[in-house]
Amino acid sequence: MTASAAFEGQAIAAIDTPALVVDLDAMQRNLAAMAGYAQAQGLRLRPHAKTHKSAWVAAQQIALGAAGVCVQKTSEAEALAEGGIGDIFITNEVIDVAKLARVAALARRCRLAIAVDSGLGIARLAAAVRAAGADIAVFVEIDVGQGRCGAAPLQAGALARQVDDAGLRFAGLQAYHGQAQHLRTGAERAAAIEHAGACVRQALAAIETAGLTCPLVTGAGTGSFVNEAASGLWGELQAGSYVFMDRDYADNDASPGAPRFEHALFVKSQVISRADGRAVVDAGHKSHAIDSGLPRVWTRDDLLFANGGDEHGILRPRDTVARLPALGETVWLVPGHCDPTVNLHDTLVGVRGGLMHGVVERLITVDARGCIT
Amino acid sequence: MTASAAFEGQAIAAIDTPALVVDLDAMQRNLAAMAGYAQAQGLRLRPHAKTHKSAWVAAQQIALGAAGVCVQKTSEAEALAEGGIGDIFITNEVIDVAKLARVAALARRCRLAIAVDSGLGIARLAAAVRAAGADIAVFVEIDVGQGRCGAAPLQAGALARQVDDAGLRFAGLQAYHGQAQHLRTGAERAAAIEHAGACVRQALAAIETAGLTCPLVTGAGTGSFVNEAASGLWGELQAGSYVFMDRDYADNDASPGAPRFEHALFVKSQVISRADGRAVVDAGHKSHAIDSGLPRVWTRDDLLFANGGDEHGILRPRDTVARLPALGETVWLVPGHCDPTVNLHDTLVGVRGGLMHGVVERLITVDARGCIT
Numbered sequence A, B: 001m002t003a004s005a006a007f008e009g010q011a012i013a014a015i016d017t018p019a020l021v022v023d024l025d026a027m028q029r030n031l032a033a034m035a036g037y038a039q040a041q042g043l044r045l046r047p048h049a050k051t052h053k054s055a056w057v058a059a060q061q062i063a064l065g066a067a068g069v070c071v072q073k074t075s076e077a078e079a080l081a082e083g084g085i086g087d088i089f090i091t092n093e094v095i096d097v098a099k100l101a102r103v104a105a106l107a108r109r110c111r112l113a114i115a116v117d118s119g120l121g122i123a124r125l126a127a128a129v130r131a132a133g134a135d136i137a138v139f140v141e142i143d144v145g146q147g148r149c150g151a152a153p154l155q156a157g158a159l160a161r162q163v164d165d166a167g168l169r170f171a172g173l174q175a176y177h178g179q180a181q182h183l184r185t186g187a188e189r190a191a192a193i194e195h196a197g198a199c200v201r202q203a204l205a206a207i208e209t210a211g212l213t214c215p216l217v218t219g220a221g222t223g224s225f226v227n228e229a230a231s232g233l234w235g236e237l238q239a240g241s242y243v244f245m246d247r248d249y250a251d252n253d254a255s256p257g258a259p260r261f262e263h264a265l266f267v268k269s270q271v272i273s274r275a276d277g278r279a280v281v282d283a284g285h286k287s288h289a290i291d292s293g294l295p296r297v298w299t300r301d302d303l304l305f306a307n308g309g310d311e312h313g314i315l316r317p318r319d320t321v322a323r324l325p326a327l328g329e330t331v332w333l334v335p336g337h338c339d340p341t342v343n344l345h346d347t348l349v350g351v352r353g354g355l356m357h358g359v360v361e362r363l364i365t366v367d368a369r370g371c372i373t
Helices: A024-041 A055-063 A072-081 A099-105 A121-131 A153-165 A187-210 A224-232 A340-342 B024-040 B055-063 B072-080 B098-109 B119-132 B153-165 B186-209 B226-230 B338-343
Strands: A021-023 A069-071 A087-090 A111-116 A137-141 A169-174 A217-219 A263-275 A279-280 A302-307 A313-317 A330-334 A346-351 A360-365 B018-025 B070-071 B086-090 B111-116 B137-143 B169-174 B217-219 B265-275 B278-281 B302-308 B313-318 B329-332 B347-352 B359-365
Touching: A021 A055, A024 A055, A024 A346, A055 A069, A055 A072, A055 A360, A069 A072, A069 B313, A072 A087, A072 A099, A087 A153, A087 B111, A099 A111, A111 A153, A137 A153, A137 A279, A153 A169, A169 A187, A169 B086, A187 A217, A263 A340, A279 A330, B018 B024, B055 B070, B055 B072, B055 B359, B070 B072, B072 B086, B072 B098, B098 B111, B098 B119, B111 B119, B111 B153, B119 B153, B137 B153, B153 B169, B153 B186, B169 B186, B186 B217, B186 B226, B186 B265, B278 B329
Parallel strands: A021 A346, A069 A087, A087 A111, A111 A137, A137 A169, A169 A217, B018 B347, B070 B086, B086 B111, B111 B137, B137 B169, B169 B217
Antiparallel strands: A021 A263, A263 A279, A263 A330, A279 A313, A302 A313, A346 A360, B018 B265, B265 B278, B265 B329, B278 B313, B302 B313, B347 B359
16 A cells, blocks of 8 residues: 555654554663663563564664563564564464474574473474474473463473473573553552462472573563562563553553653544544554553543444543544544554554654564464 | 465365464355345345455455445555455545545546545545546445444435535445444344434435435445345445354344355464363464454354463363363364454465365455555
8 A cells, every 4th residue: 555655754744544653762762761671680681572573673672782582473483583683582382393393494593492381392392493403492381370371380390301301402481471461550460470489489499309400580571570570580571562552551550660661652543524522533443452452542531432343433522621633633542452553554653753743764664463373 | 474374275284373264165155145135135235345355255246246345444445456346435434635635546447436424525525536537426424323433314415415516426325333233133233223224214305305316325234234125225235244254243143034144264273282271272362353252162162262362362161071172283263253353364265175174275365454544
């Protein structure tokens, strides 16, 4: 759709809608704040690239000291490696033999790590890596409270032993509590990560009993990383959303000691229909993911956003004095959840100079858009 | 991601996961059933292509007698026109001047129609069409109960008059009740469309008072089209989801007199992690849209699907005897909502011969994937 594509130097006011716009000033402050935090804590930072899916943003993070990036899927790793990223951790399990052959092939092209949580997964991974003559770092994933992937902590010793016996390189524990990120109070998040820490201690003991040492515990997200950092157990932080932030993270109360991150990701929309009591914008859930709730109308807390389906959002006043935007007027939205919102777009429109009067500085390709395999 | 792409002749069992798979046998029965229904009723069929976003599927519908297709966005129309579709209706408002110039340019390349619901929209459209020397069919959209886009029915006369006075071609009324599609009982849907019909009658009277005749009333969706058809008011049906069906539509009770449509759209996933009481598959809401609820596990009503985030689904047994699938086992999901699910994928993998033992017959490009502008 070349006719509607944004271009460098374009005034923000002229960007076609809807568009996913990144405030590069805010993003770079977020990047610097997190890099500074990790450095001050003496921790490695390996940001999760599932948030931005972009080799360019990943390279910014690495330039600021990150050890590399995380991804969730093999195809995401392939896309970022193709984009020049040289150190990638697939923080997820792969069980399919054909896909493991791709993992092994990729491990010959860049530094690669992967998570395992089953004997079958380890055996198949070892066969694929051996056949390819590759080297890969293997993290045993334990379930630290979310009840999704990950072995029971007490199984970590046997799994680490199996990794080592299979000739693979045991690199440590993957211990990430996704649900903890979105608990609203700092006390709830601290309690969840305290539980996660207890699981990590169990796993570390089991690994020691198995006669191995654990080189690294890695995990944590934007909602909880101060808790993992304070525990003294985790050596590497995987926070991702801090780069853009979203409405859901902003709904958390502040974590004491955490840097203050800013919203840097916005959907530019415009009003296409007006009636008594409502203004309808051209951005629906094909423009922004709604798995973590609806967007917030930026700088217009007097307006309520209601879901209008794939292509529409319906704005209504919260009270009698709120002014509804006019036909054609621009409305900026803060998405509920940044990661799957980015996945809906081929390009992030990077702007500088503020949303009102700035210009397009850079079009950022979402290299891993749609990479689900 | 060429390494993981499906290919013609491939066994279904070998398709990499997750993948969006179309059962072409079921799809073609759905296409034939709807075409036959419209013909028997003496109604025009203009299926909504927002469901499949594919020029190839649109061409199948037109070959079976459809007058053309509907889309929601200008960029969708551009993508389908590029794919060879010659008759397209943008069932939505466009207010942006630059986008209206694209609409007018497209109207010189194919038969094009568009909806309007405001004086400003009509004036800007007329200017764009005049500047391009194009011809476009203009439908006045009325709100028939959803409270989204569309003018009040009594305004239809003044708007139609303005369309005509501006030198545009007044083509009729756009009257679509999106919410009615998902009301669970036939009685509720009938009541909603009865209300919509009353709105249409008001609008028709207002148009007559304005000294114009209304050539066509167009609208209806897969949940309610038997009601619009029975009203005698609508002359064209816009149902789209019937081609694939989804979990949400299947949750409706049957409409008397409606053809029986089959599920034709599935996410192929596989188990990547197992623990006591749960199996985790590699398909989350980056593989299937969840705006209308979670997927159903196909042929396994004894399993509950819980949301595991962007990349995971968590299966749990509904009762003590349900067998959980094993590590690596294939699990087929029926998405909650077909339209935005298709939007997550670049390709639909068209298969023939059943999900268990069939083969890939055709890769169907989702031409309008990501077309939100």
